[in-house]
Amino acid sequence: MLLGCGDDWLLLDCGVTFPEPELTGVELVLPSMAVLGSFASKIRAIVLTHGHEDHIGAVPYALQVLQVPVYATRFTAGLVQHKLREHGLADQVTLHVVAPKTRVRIGPFDIGFLRVTHSIPDCVSLAIRTPLGNVLFTGDFKIEAGLRDGEVFDEAGFRAFGDEGVDLMMADSTNAEVPGWSGSEAAVGKHLAEVFSGIRGRILVGLFASNIYRLHSIIDAARVNGRYCVLLGKSLERYTTAANAYTSMPFDSEDIIGVKDLHRYDDDEVVIICTGSQAEPRAALSRVANGTHPEVAVKQGDTVVLSARQIPGNERRIHAMLNDFARGGAHVIYTRTDREIHASGHAYQEELRTLLTWVRPRRFIPVHGEYTFLQRHAELAQECGVERTLIIENGQTVTLGTDGMRVSDVRTLSPWYADGLVYGDAESLQLVARQQLGWHGAVAVQLDLDRSDGVVTGRARALPWGVQHEQGELAKEIETTLQRWSSGLNAKMPLSAVEGQIQSVVRKVVKRYSQRKPVVLSFVRWSDDVE
């Protein structure tokens, strides 16, 4: 999200998403670095609300386009610092740690950081005062009290900003379609302890490693049931290190045992906590399930508790993992069989209404989520008395007038993609070309043409790959057809035209056997061009 005042702009959060299966050969989906680059001279800073990947994951990529400082709270800054080191950028970037309730001045922007609660520590909303008006950008939030680190949603701060007059509020819409309240971590923790108390044998738990509150709830539930915890997976290591360093709720080493010591304990004495709640193939949980983890394997009598939501698109993969656990003899508990083992980190309708009534903005733009969620959130705002709401999508620029607001510009934002440290747009990563190969296969063709007697004769070879038909047979048929076809060729035809015709000849042959339209890669030459 870019926010501008005159010629000065801020980049508010900068995240990644994970590719759908169609996006073969990419690991991350990034914002358009081309569009970001077009704002490079005007952007003063990157300001972050919290440390989830969909809010900070693209920061290292953006910092290759922008030379600007980054502002974040302590825990978020710790996570960003880790990323900058991975990308070799740690020395080149100024990373400012800001405290909630303080304010930072950047160009015309006076930015206040208001504490909110969410499923990762140290989250803030941005209360941005400018000469042209006040803007609230909530980031992800729910409204929750009683969290372990003592942090509470800053009701007074939001009310006060509301009293000053908020010209535009942009708020998290993830659960705008869900009635009621999202529930508390305290209730989840209490329930997990009850669930654990009924279990004999080992307990394995899957969660989002960044959910430090949940991790504490699980370890507490283990402790009251006389169990020690094993932490399995690299990202658990990274996030617990960050929690110990940057939050007021470090982990107690007495609760945790090393995986190497697991054999010293009875099955009833352990909880094995794993990363990979979304069944990511290389994460601990799915490797334990399918028997490829080097140190832990599922066994008869285990109980698996998946204490996380299923992100849409991951359902099949997650259930395949749960099936693996069940096949291995484990009993599986997940949100479908027990809703209380998880609570969402995103505000439900009553929380959204509550915040709207505290802030009472003049204008409202719902953000984060499917279009239908944005639509519902805009309706909620109207029900709360906000007269001016607008639903926008990626690429649209909104200009605030004295009274209203309007979409003043629309750009096509083509996402960028990263595969390891390689990144670029769909064109430079050859995404469409690769998808075409994946759907239709390829045929490489070599054709030598001879026009020595004024009559064209041809010798062809073909190598089909991934085309729905027995390949040797298909190759021969393509070769014969091309040879026959070439004997009718105009001896003066340029090679480029010949290549174009070869593709349609090859596809015509393939069409007899399948619906594939293969990519044709052809080497053609006239014999008298050979040295």
Place this chain on the structure above:
Amino acid sequence: MLLGCGDDWLLLDCGVTFPEPELTGVELVLPSMAVLGSFASKIRAIVLTHGHEDHIGAVPYALQVLQVPVYATRFTAGLVQHKLREHGLADQVTLHVVAPKTRVRIGPFDIGFLRVTHSIPDCVSLAIRTPLGNVLFTGDFKIEAGLRDGEVFDEAGFRAFGDEGVDLMMADSTNAEVPGWSGSEAAVGKHLAEVFSGIRGRILVGLFASNIYRLHSIIDAARVNGRYCVLLGKSLERYTTAANAYTSMPFDSEDIIGVKDLHRYDDDEVVIICTGSQAEPRAALSRVANGTHPEVAVKQGDTVVLSARQIPGNERRIHAMLNDFARGGAHVIYTRTDREIHASGHAYQEELRTLLTWVRPRRFIPVHGEYTFLQRHAELAQECGVERTLIIENGQTVTLGTDGMRVSDVRTLSPWYADGLVYGDAESLQLVARQQLGWHGAVAVQLDLDRSDGVVTGRARALPWGVQHEQGELAKEIETTLQRWSSGLNAKMPLSAVEGQIQSVVRKVVKRYSQRKPVVLSFVRWSDDVE
């Protein structure tokens, strides 16, 4: 499912599933025709429980491997007949229409057809008596009374079969993890009428076209609200034709108007019923949503009611369609925002328990569904007093002994795939080769080698496609590297060995720029081999 008694076998249902996105270039996933073929001389008949695609979709393919008659109830047989005509098999296959409560003798099998209720008309369970024992195969079911066609779940028939003694029961596990009862179509119909009564403007409804009960509920809800219905989509045409011909609940032409007449009615007077509840790209509903339907487009003030479940794996695509509707100005109602607009066609836990207590089988094998569902269903059976339960998976053969049962054989079942009328296994459809192209791209190489002076020199050309790098530049670098590499070649090396080395040379060049490992298709020749 194959059921054998001595050397005589029955094929019970024969369905398809739809490919996950990774399965590029296929339309349907079929059972292994190779394994089916290995039973060809022993299989006496195909016996069907109901007309859903996952139970009859592969029948035309199986009938190219098996020369056997098909047994089905009237509505199911009508749908199968349509498929046989499409595949040009209508004249070659004997299709027997059987009535519920009757029995059919096939070899050693005495097959009774017990009426069950489900989300498509004319469903039966198979009560199979053999000299070696009695088997119940439920097919898909829920327990429901009050259906429009007057059909009721045959409690007495099941109880009587239970009294005879059921040695093995196999039952639908789809909702074995869901507590309670699945609810009734009557309640859905009543709720839809209430929902419609609150709507101004046009109503668009998406459903499974095969759900004739639901279609009637929607048309009734329209009628009581003074609305006429338009039916949009080919499969609605096919299923309503079948319902008119083969069921006791034909549609009343007075309720239905043609899409060409839509302009004669006010928006408050119409309901547009569409196929494509799973957002299939070519179905009516998604085309109306994204503006590619030739006759109907979404407009401001429309209300869309999606009266269907979201099949796992389709969630993202379905929500993208709902977003399109919302963007077009429609209000969207779906199971997340209103659970009562749909009821499942599969029994929940209390219905499963009920059937188990009616049948009281000696042995139980849960079927249909994820492994965790099967596990839960086996537990339910145990809770109902069934002592012997077994969870099996595709490819396993179970042998019943005097008392128990055991897995006596395990085969690897490799699914077959269909793309239009082309079908075969993964190898013959070149699935893996195509996936490899989709993930890694391809490089075609032409290399001419000259050994005339006892020293090898090479001239190379390369055509990369879909490899994460600027293609012209990459081609040049591959060509230069191959030329340099070939000058060190042993002049006597056979071509096949040269080709193997070319692949690793090409991949090494690519590795400098990306993590792709392209397929290399190479044409190599020694100059003195050229004619």
